[in-house]
Amino acid sequence: MKLRTIEISGFKSFADNTKIEFKDGITGIVGPNGSGKSNIIEAIRWVMGETSAKSLRGGKMPDVIFSGTEKRKPLSRASVTIIFDNSDHFLDSKFDEVMISRRLFRNGESQYELNRQECRLKDILNLFIDTGLGRESFSVISQGRVESIFNSKPEDRRAIIEEAAGVLEYKQDKKRAENELEKTSGYLERVNDLIIELE
Numbered sequence: 001m002k003l004r005t006i007e008i009s010g011f012k013s014f015a016d017n018t019k020i021e022f023k024d025g026i027t028g029i030v031g032p033n034g035s036g037k038s039n040i041i042e043a044i045r046w047v048m049g050e051t052s053a054k055s056l057r058g059g060k061m062p063d064v065i066f067s068g069t070e071k072r073k074p075l076s077r078a079s080v081t082i083i084f085d086n087s088d089h090f091l092d093s094k095f096d097e098v099m100i101s102r103r104l105f106r107n108g109e110s111q112y113e114l115n116r117q118e119c120r121l122k123d124i125l126n127l128f129i130d131t132g133l134g135r136e137s138f139s140v141i142s143q144g145r146v147e148s149i150f151n152s153k154p155e156d157r158r159a160i161i162e163e164a165a166g167v168l169e170y171k172q173d174k175k176r177a178e179n180e181l182e183k184t185s186g187y188l189e190r191v192n193d194l195i196i197e198l199e
């Protein structure tokens with residue numbers, strides 16, 4: 001699985017439609033301070049389902065929409081699309097190419113698409129769960145994050161290792177099963193009470 005393309009439009013400093021293609025090997029993005037390098041990384045995190053405006057260096061989510069310059073009016077919509085080469089089916093999708101799009105309007109209306117089909121945020125998050133990718137993952141490390149990982153509490157650091165090891169999904173399954181068990185025990189107790197009453 002490889003990241004092939006990202007297309008950014010109206011997101012942060014990218015007012016114009018900008019398409020970046022990633023070839024095989026390592027891609028480095030260079031540019032002067034403030035030219036938008038971090039904004040590209042944030043666009044990747046955003047389209048993969050980031051919901052914290054703070055972690056995208058904003059106060060609220062519409063702050064990611066191009067806010068205008070002296071010469072250019074603000075825009076009313078941000079949109080980002082990424083395409084993964086999924087020919088090895090690393091992502092749990094039947095498609096050899098997985099395309100994810102996210103759009104946000106100033107009125108707060110937001111849309112997600114998976115291979116051009118409208119979907120929920122949950123569908124995007126599920127696609128990446130335990131792949132080592134996704135909004136909570138450590139495949140994208142932003143400035144200052146390394147220090148925060150080193151300085152985090154042992155239990156938070158454990159969660160990081162668990163996510164990297166791919167056990168998060170099983171922990172969620174275990175929690176669901178425990179809830180079901182608890183519910184079933186409650187029903188059993190009620191049945192026992194009824195039996196006693198009838199005897």
Ligand code: ATP
Nearest residue numbers: 012013033034035036037038039063064065066067
């Ligand atoms: P550095 O090398 O200093 O880390 P960088 O190349 O990573 O810089 P970014 O931090 O990605 O640069 O970009 C910062 C620029 O993006 C700033 O000029 C800021 O004004 C602009 N910017 C951020 N949000 C918006 C927005 N909503 N609308 C317009 N411009 C924005």
